[in-house]
Structure formats: structure tokens, C-alpha cells
Amino acid sequence: KNQVEQSPQSLIILEGKNCTLQCNYTVSPFSNxxxxxxxxxxxxxxxxIMTFSENTKSNxxxxxxxxxxxxxxxxxxxxxxxxxxxSYICVVSPAxxxxxxxxxxxxxxxxx
Amino acid sequence: xxxxHQWPATLVQPVGSPLSLECTVEGTSNxxxxxxxxxxxxxxxxxxxxxxxxxxxxxxxxxxxxxxxQDRQFILxxxxxxxxxxxxxxxxxxxxxxxxxxxxxxxxxxxTQLSVL
Numbered sequence: 001k002n003q004v005e006q007s008p009q010s011l012i013i014l015e016g017k018n019c020t021l022q023c024n025y026t027v028s029p030f031s032n033x034x035x036x037x038x039x040x041x042x043x044x045x046x047x048x049i050m051t052f053s054e055n056t057k058s059n060x061x062x063x064x065x066x067x068x069x070x071x072x073x074x075x076x077x078x079x080x081x082x083x084x085x086x087s088y089i090c091v092v093s094p095a096x097x098x099x100x101x102x103x104x105x106x107x108x109x110x111x112x
Numbered sequence: 113x114x115x116x117h118q119w120p121a122t123l124v125q126p127v128g129s130p131l132s133l134e135c136t137v138e139g140t141s142n143x144x145x146x147x148x149x150x151x152x153x154x155x156x157x158x159x160x161x162x163x164x165x166x167x168x169x170x171x172x173x174x175x176x177x178x179x180x181x182q183d184r185q186f187i188l189x190x191x192x193x194x195x196x197x198x199x200x201x202x203x204x205x206x207x208x209x210x211x212x213x214x215x216x217x218x219x220x221x222x223x224t225q226l227s228v229l
Contacts, residue, residue, distance in 0.1 A: 031216065043118075043202055043220035089155070093206075093216065098144050098163055100206070100218070104155035
């Protein structure tokens with residue numbers, strides 16, 4: 001069973017609208033949790049990184065939240081733009097392991 | 113700042129041919145290096161990771177192999193490609209102590225789209 005589960009698998013939103021992506025994990029103990037944006041055919045690019053002591057982190061129109069007690073994270077996209085169309089991946093770094101745990105990603109499609 | 117180079121960007125190879133994908137890193141020393149494969153619409157599958165020169169751990173039995181001849185060079189190879197080897201290959205670098213630190217960096221190469229025909 002994957003230690004990082006993302007939902008929804010995909011979603012379609014209209015330009016200008018907001019959306020929220022979910023990430024639930026079972027990795028413990030963990031070092032940090034990151035959200036990445038991956039455009040089709042490109043490598044993932046970091047959006048946010050949070051340690052277990054942080055609750056929220058923003059990067060422009062992207063805001064990530066973390067609840068270490070419930071092991072849940074979310075990524076909120078505000079006022080979506082066409083360029084936000086991409087796959088968004090949640091990555092958890094274990095504290096005592098070199099292996100990283102990846103979610104399968106959420107594919108976001110923004111339509112005009 | 114760290115820079116990761118991965119090439120080639122795209123590759124079309126016949127079944128049974130050899131493969132060599134290269135990844136090099138600049139701006140850091142003794143990083144943890146990873147090779148991932150991503151099938152269309154799927155998550156990243158860890159293939160190999162390395163914590164030092166000559167140290168390779170394999171996650172999935174397959175006809176691929178990896179080598180780390182230098183600290184900042186990671187190579188993915190195959191002697192004979194299969195159709196199932198098609199996919200998007202990503203090299204990743206993890207720097208820092210790996211402890212509870214936000215200074216730990218994780219970044220990816222631009223990827224190689226491999227099509228085996």
C-alpha cells in the first residue's frame with residue numbers, strides 16, 4: 001500500500017476559480033512534506049516544503065497546509081490560471097530513510 | 113546553487129538495443145541520487161538510489177542497471193531494451209542531512225522520454 005495517497009486523481013476547474021488538493025500519508029517519522037508541480041513531459045518543480053512543525057506555507061497563489069496529527073496536507077490554488085494546468089505531486093521525506101514516498105499526483109486542468 | 117543535467121530529453125530506441133541515460137549534478141557534493149520512471153498518468157516508481165560513489169540500491173528487479181562512477185554522476189543503463197522499458201525517466205537529487213531540516217533540498221532533472229519500438 002502506498003504511504004502517500006492523493007485525491008482527487010484529477011479535476012477540471014474554470015479559470016479564476018479556486019481548488020484544493022489533498023494528500024494523506026502514513027510515513028512516520030517524517031522529515032518534511034513537499035508539493036511539486038509537474039508540467040507534461042517535464043521534471044517536477046518544487047512549490048512548497050514544510051517540516052512537521054509548520055502548519056502552512058505559501059508560494060504566490062499556492063498555499064499548502066499540514067496537519068501532522070492527522071497526517072494530512074492540502075494544496076490550495078487561488079484564482080487559477082491556464083498555466084496551472086499540470087500534475088501536482090505530494091512527496092514525503094522520511095526522517096530515517098533515503099527513500100522518498102510519492103503520491104500518484106492530481107492532474108489539474110484549468111479551462112477558459 | 114545546485115543544477116542537475118539530464119540527457120537526452122527524448123530517445124527512440126528499437127527493442128533489444130542498449131541504453132545509457134546520464135545525470136550530472138553541479139553545486140553540491142555527496143548527494144543522494146535517484147532514478148525514477150513515470151508511466152503515463154502514473155506516479156513515480158523508484159528504480160535505483162545511491163548514497164555514494166559505487167553504492168547502488170535497486171528497488172525493482174528488471175533489465176536496467178545503474179552506476180555512479182563519480183560523486184555527481186549517475187548513469188542508467190540497459191544491455192537490451194524491452195517494450196516495457198518505455199516511459200519517462202527522471203533523475204533526482206537530495207542534498208542536506210536528511211534530518212528534520214528545511215535545508216534539505218530535493219530537485220529533479222528535466223526528464224528523458226524513452227520510447228522503445
